[in-house]
Amino acid sequence: MASSVTARGTHSANKTSGSTRGGSGARVGAGTRIRGRISGSGDLTIDGNVEGDVNVSGDLTVGEHGSVRGDAVEAESITVAGTLEAEGQVTGQLRVLVGSHVRCNVKGSISIDEGAEFAGRIDADFDLPPELEGHSSSARAGTSRRS
């Protein structure tokens, strides 16, 4: 699969090149630091450090030693073995692996391995069984509070 990922902003690589085009998508190698926004189609693997928003159409993987610190992060699926900190919203199917550190608010589904460090709000779209839905109006208001 062809993928193109562009990074805008300051970009300093000491060893590896910032993004390598490959069959399985782009990669921000270990030892690479990117400050700025990353967007593109296809998959992206981050083993380096990214400070800024990330938006890719495919799967985003943050490797064990990789980190992403930004505001908004969006991808089809996001798998984190390293660090992900987003002040804004993370959109996509998020997998938080053991040993990772994730701080973000998530719109969509999530799985967290026991032993991962996580803090944030999760907002999945679903209905409780009717027995619980009609139970208290205050919590129902909480359900539709999201904007």
Added chain:
Amino acid sequence: MASTVIGAGITIDGEITTDEDVVVEGTIRGKLTAKESITIEAGAVVEADVVSGPLTVAGSLTGNITSSDRVDLQGGAKVIGNVKATRITIADGAQFKGNVDMDV
């Protein structure tokens, strides 16, 4: 085995309703309503009105009993309350204070 067991060490303050057999080994305060049998084991403390099928009491029960079947107060049971049932047995060693109303 009964499908609802209130184990020793558990306290329920409130109302319990069930279609299943109930075994109580812990503490219940409030109301207990079961379609099937209720067994109040030795050591259990029930401060509740009880509505049930067959009822067996070996523990302590304070409250009125309404059973669609028989009530069996076993040795060591301590029951304070009125009993309405089709049949009642009070074993030697059971303590009981209250009225008995049997549909004859």
Added chain:
Amino acid sequence: MANDVAVLGRSTHVRGRITGAASVEIAGRVDGEVDITGDVVIETTGLIGANVSGRRVVVRGAVKGDLTGTESITLEDGAKVVGDVRAPRIAISQGALLRGFVQTAGGGNAPRAKAHSTSAARPAIPAARTSAAQLDQKRSHAEKPAAKSAPAKIAAKPATKAHKAPPPPVVHALKKGAKATRRVGVLAGGKH
């Protein structure tokens, strides 16, 4: 014989509080707080309409209320939870559905962006008043020696300062206050 586990079967409905040191398995419905020092398992048919706390809490059913685990919380496939989830260790399976805040040990503070909008929908006055009162107290403590000379003047000063307090601490207090009011709401609902 004494069982150290309580089992609430599928057709069992408890309206009230469940407390104790044993473990519980709930396959029925509980409209009331579950506060157990042992383990809590909420089976696929389990429906809980209030807060649940235990040592290890496993959810396969539905909960509307906050979950607290002193050791761990596991949301398994099929779990539906609307409420906050807090434990040192938390596992959420793919297929578990959640709307709420999640916090593990080492997770740090929640991102502020969303917390801000969350609290905006909640009553602001009581919490703001609390933080203002706290500031008043702190300041009047600090300025006590000065207060002796001109009590009336000093008393008025911290009050205006408190009103001008920068947003971050107020937002922080808001969260706490809002939380408390919501808890009360859920509990009151459970008693009906």
